[in-house]
Amino acid sequence: MHARITTSMFLTISLLLSVELLSAGSTTHSWDRYEDIPGAADVQKAQATSRRLVRSGRAGEVRWDLEQGHAWTRSDGNWVVLDLDGGAEIDATGMEPPKVIEEQRRRERRGGGMLDRPARGHQATKMQSPDGAWTAIHRDYNVILKARDGSEIALTTEGNDRERFGTASWVYGEELDQQTAMWFSPDSKKLAYYAFDVTDVPDYYLLGGLTKLRTNIMDEAYPKPGDPNPVANLRIHDIETGKDIAVDVGDDDDQYVYDIEYAPDSKYLIFRRMNRHQNVLEIVMVDPATGESRVLIHEEQPTWVAHDSELRWLSDDRRFLWATERSGFRTFELWDVEKPEGPLATLGDGTFPTERIVRIDEDEDLPGGGTLYFSGYGDEHPMNLQLYSVNFDGSDLTRMTGDALNHSGFDIAPDGSGVVATGQTWETPPQSILYGKDGKRIKTLATADLSRLEDSTRRPSELFSFETEDGTETCYGRIHYPDGFDPGKKWPILVDVYGGPESRALRNTFEVSSPVTEFGLVMVQIDNRGTEGRGKAFEGATYLKLGQVDLADQAHGVKTLVERHEFLDGERVGITGHSYGGYMSALAVLRHPDVFHVAVAGAPVTDWRNYDTIYTERYMRTPEENKLNYDLGSCVKLANRLEGELLLLHGMVDDNVHPSNGWQLVEALQSKNIPFEMQFFPNATHGIYSPASRSSKWSFLVEHLVEGE
Numbered sequence: 001m002h003a004r005i006t007t008s009m010f011l012t013i014s015l016l017l018s019v020e021l022l023s024a025g026s027t028t029h030s031w032d033r034y035e036d037i038p039g040a041a042d043v044q045k046a047q048a049t050s051r052r053l054v055r056s057g058r059a060g061e062v063r064w065d066l067e068q069g070h071a072w073t074r075s076d077g078n079w080v081v082l083d084l085d086g087g088a089e090i091d092a093t094g095m096e097p098p099k100v101i102e103e104q105r106r107r108e109r110r111g112g113g114m115l116d117r118p119a120r121g122h123q124a125t126k127m128q129s130p131d132g133a134w135t136a137i138h139r140d141y142n143v144i145l146k147a148r149d150g151s152e153i154a155l156t157t158e159g160n161d162r163e164r165f166g167t168a169s170w171v172y173g174e175e176l177d178q179q180t181a182m183w184f185s186p187d188s189k190k191l192a193y194y195a196f197d198v199t200d201v202p203d204y205y206l207l208g209g210l211t212k213l214r215t216n217i218m219d220e221a222y223p224k225p226g227d228p229n230p231v232a233n234l235r236i237h238d239i240e241t242g243k244d245i246a247v248d249v250g251d252d253d254d255q256y257v258y259d260i261e262y263a264p265d266s267k268y269l270i271f272r273r274m275n276r277h278q279n280v281l282e283i284v285m286v287d288p289a290t291g292e293s294r295v296l297i298h299e300e301q302p303t304w305v306a307h308d309s310e311l312r313w314l315s316d317d318r319r320f321l322w323a324t325e326r327s328g329f330r331t332f333e334l335w336d337v338e339k340p341e342g343p344l345a346t347l348g349d350g351t352f353p354t355e356r357i358v359r360i361d362e363d364e365d366l367p368g369g370g371t372l373y374f375s376g377y378g379d380e381h382p383m384n385l386q387l388y389s390v391n392f393d394g395s396d397l398t399r400m401t402g403d404a405l406n407h408s409g410f411d412i413a414p415d416g417s418g419v420v421a422t423g424q425t426w427e428t429p430p431q432s433i434l435y436g437k438d439g440k441r442i443k444t445l446a447t448a449d450l451s452r453l454e455d456s457t458r459r460p461s462e463l464f465s466f467e468t469e470d471g472t473e474t475c476y477g478r479i480h481y482p483d484g485f486d487p488g489k490k491w492p493i494l495v496d497v498y499g500g501p502e503s504r505a506l507r508n509t510f511e512v513s514s515p516v517t518e519f520g521l522v523m524v525q526i527d528n529r530g531t532e533g534r535g536k537a538f539e540g541a542t543y544l545k546l547g548q549v550d551l552a553d554q555a556h557g558v559k560t561l562v563e564r565h566e567f568l569d570g571e572r573v574g575i576t577g578h579s580y581g582g583y584m585s586a587l588a589v590l591r592h593p594d595v596f597h598v599a600v601a602g603a604p605v606t607d608w609r610n611y612d613t614i615y616t617e618r619y620m621r622t623p624e625e626n627k628l629n630y631d632l633g634s635c636v637k638l639a640n641r642l643e644g645e646l647l648l649l650h651g652m653v654d655d656n657v658h659p660s661n662g663w664q665l666v667e668a669l670q671s672k673n674i675p676f677e678m679q680f681f682p683n684a685t686h687g688i689y690s691p692a693s694r695s696s697k698w699s700f701l702v703e704h705l706v707e708g709e
Contacts, residue, residue: 031699034691038702039519046458046483046515053456053512057430057448062420064413065098071418071434072097073445080445082434084418087442114180120686121173121655123181125166129188134239136182136191138166143182143193145237155193155237155244162221164196169230170220174656175614176258176307185266190288191237192247192260192269200228206653210682220655223613225630226622229276232257236269236288245291249273249284256614258307262288265317268337274307278618281305283322285337296340299324303540304618306330306502314370315362319344321372328536329353332372334392344368345394352378353535355385358410368392373412379404382534383463383476383508387412387419389437402439406508420445424510426463426478453512457483461513463506466560468529468553473538475553477526478506479561480513487565491522492572492705495558495588495596499550500580501542501619502532519698520706522568524561528553544626546608546619547587547633554584555592571597574705576697578602579657579686582649583635586665589646590638597644598704600697603657603686604648606635606665610658639668646676647700649693651684 034040060074069084072092079097081090115126115135125138137144137152141159143166146152156165172178181194198221206218223229234247234257249257250273259272269286283297299305309323309330322333322343327350333343345368348354354376362370370392375385378399384406390397401407405423412419417437424430429448436442453460461480468475482491494516498505506527514523528550530542542549554575562570575585575596582604588596608616608630609623623630631637646669650662662680669676679696681688 031692031696034695034698037519037695037698038707040698042483042518043515046518049456050458050512050515053450053453053458054429054510055449055452057424057432057446058409058422059420059432059445062411063098063100064415064418066413066415066417069417070098071413071420073420073434075446082443084413084434084436084442087434118173118179121170123167123173123179127180127182127184129184129191130186131188133188134184134191136166136184136193138181141165141167143191143237145191145239153242155191162197162199164194164198165235166193168194168196168232169198169201170655171223171612171614172230172232172256172258175612175618176256178258180260183260183262183269185262185269185288186264187266189239189266190262191239192262192288193235193237195233195235195246197231197233199231201230202227204655204658206655206658208653210652218653218655222655222658224611225609225613225616225620226624227613229254229256229613234260234269234271234286236286236291245289247271247286247291248293250293256307263317263337264313267317272307274305276613276617277621278304278307278614281307281309283311294340296337297322297335299326301325301536301540303536303543307618310357312357312360314360321347321357321360323354325536326350330355332357332374334368345392347372347390347392347394347397348374348376348388349397352376353533354388355533358387359412361416366391367395371416373400373410373416375407375410377533381406381425381508382474383506384425385507387421389416398437399439400437401433401435403433403441405433418442424448425508426461426510429510448510458512459485461511463508464561466557469556473529473541475526475528475557476506477524477557477561478511480517480523480525482513482517482520482522485522487567489567490569491567492520492569492574493524493558493561494521494701494705495524495526495554495573495575496581497526497554497575497577497584497588498579498581499526499528499531499554499577499584501530501546502539503580504531504533519702521574524558526554526557528557542619544620545629545633547583547591548629551584551587551591554588555595558595570595572705574598574600574701576600576602576701578688580605582657586635586646586648587633587638589644590635590641593641593643598646598701599644600647600649600700602649602688602693602697603651603654604635604661604665605657606661607637608633610661610664636664636668639665639674640672642669642674642676645700645704647696648676648678648680649688649697650678650680651686651688652680652682653684654686656686 063072071082081092114124118124127136135146141164143155159165167181183192201221201223203219204222208218209215231253237244254276256274269288273282281299282295284293286293312321330353331348331350334345359373368391373389387400407421407423409422432446434442465476505525530550562568575588577585582601585599586601586604589599681690
């Protein structure tokens with residue numbers, strides 16, 4: 001179709017001067033309000049009823065009687081008592097349920113709290129000390145220490161918009177999750193803070209106030225691939241003496257210093273240090289009295305190191321659990337801050353990826369002084385989550401959920417003698433199961449009620465798998481069917497995509513098909529290579545090649561489905577997504593026009609040269625190092641290949657994926673006289689919340705996929 005002019009376009013024309021919005025020879029095209037789109041009423045009806053079609057398969061409250069070896073659970077308001085040794089039901093007449101045993105809870109990170117919630121990509125401006133006596137304030141690029149009586153001490157006065165104290169920058173907030181820039185020690189005696197230099201970082205300017213009488217300039221120090229990065233340093237202020245010291249963060253200015261915290265006993269300041277290529281990560285221990293530092297943990301990967309690995313302190317304030325991918329699969333190590341020669345133990349065999357810590361039991365009578373309970377993907381099916389226990393010395397690794405199901409909602413007995421979990425797959429409705437410590441099913445406590453689903457004409461979605469085109473991996477996807485699905489009819493396909501590195505769209509769960517299929521289509525989701533939960537080799541398959549391997553998997557998955565199912569119309573395939581999903585959508589109709597015919601791309605990165613250093617270089621390195629693959633993954637460079645229908649959606653004040661991404665693709669298409677459609681939003685940031693976004697998106701998809709049959 002053709003580029004269209006909206007109200008927002010007229011405003012943009014007046015401000016961006018020479019930008020031509022209409023492709024040569026095009027005509028304008030209108031879109032319908034969402035409620036007027038054919039099928040929208042059916043979608044809304046399905047959205048209102050979907051959650052009620054499958055009634056929970058979770059058991060009620062669970063209590064554990066350790067003395068008797070019983071598990072108590074509520075069923076229809078009544079207590080049922082089960083013997084943990086065999087699952088026999090016990091006559092509970094005259095018995096009182098045991099009191100609730102409080103599980104050991106996660107230790108909260110100490111060191112003060114945020115008094116204000118920062119906007120996305122920014123850092124808090126006020127932090128309170130744990131004892132409440134002090135407030136650290138970031139004001140005018142300086143750090144102020146405010147006492148309880150209201151008096152203030154200026155810790156820095158030389159700050160400005162290039163040399164900042166007590167704050168960082170957008171790219172640190174967005175890509176390293178750095179929401180804080182000032183940190184009190186748990187004993188409230190010291191304050192650490194960033195000394196952040198963005199002098200050499202180029203600014204990016206946005207024009208705000210596009211719908212107001214006067215516009216305003218919005219600028220941010222935003223490094224793009226190959227640009228100079230911020231230089232991050234740390235200072236520590238001793239509140240009692242009033243002295244400041246500089247922390248030895250290392251000699252490399254072109255590095256990332258982040259995730260700063262104090263040890264729970266205030267003995268150390270700890271930070272993570274990562275080189276610019278992000279394939280080396282170190283945990284650095286600092287003496288707060290001198291600023292001297294030493295490396296405790298050194299991790300290195302051939303692709304990139306996970307920047308956000310979990311670190312969990314134990315109650316002795318000296319040992320901690322650390323998530324590592326040394327083996328190629330995420331597992332846990334036990335470390336002691338006083339023993340830099342290596343981990344005390346590896347908690348897991350490192351042959352499958354773990355997901356998260358479920359519980360920690362510390363007990364001196366247990367081997368190594370405790371037991372870790374964690375979830376992981378060690379089942380034959382790589383999407384089935386299981387529960388494991390292991391002692392702190394690495395001994396007795398045990399899978400506690402024995403069935404080949406995907407598990408969640410773990411309720412572990414206080415002594416680890418059993419667990420209640422919800423198990424399911426795409427074809428097995430949720431059920432609540434009592435397992436013994438050895439993983440054997442003792443009893444099924446509850447099963448999901450499907451009577452409402454069976455009485456309806458809706459149907460569950462289905463999980464499918466396919467081998468990648470090069471035969472190296474197996475990918476999984478999910479297919480959603482419309483109400484009253486007729487396999488004798490040809491149905492258009494809509495791929496809903498994100499697909500970016502370290503993301504995930506699918507779980508092996510029982511789900512009713514997506515309501516959007518009521519527009520009259522079959523919806524497909526695929527977790528391509530590069531997504532998480534499958535190990536480092538699967539995740540790293542897209543390294544240096546964003547938009548190639550990942551998109552090839554999406555395309556091959558669609559082709560495989562079309563070959564398998566005669567009811568799928570391979571001539572009517574659409575794709576839509578936002579952010580990375582917008583990038584994949586726009587690139588899909590350019591790189592694979594034989595597979596994808598219609599695309600709606602929301603806030604897409606159209607060339608990786610446009611995005612920030614930290615995210616982009618983590619997966620692509622710099623354009624100088626990787627020019628060919630930057631070009632092969634560029635929508636702008638491949639714009640002349642557009643054959644299908646494309647709708648671009650973008651916010652004009654998007655400080656994340658800048659609107660210049662959209663404009664570059666617009667210019668490339670217009671210069672080649674290639675028709676397309678677009679809608680830009682004058683006040684929208686990265687998330688486009690205008691109702692016109694949803695209306696134009698679905699109008700476009702329905703017109704070209706459903707009505708175009």
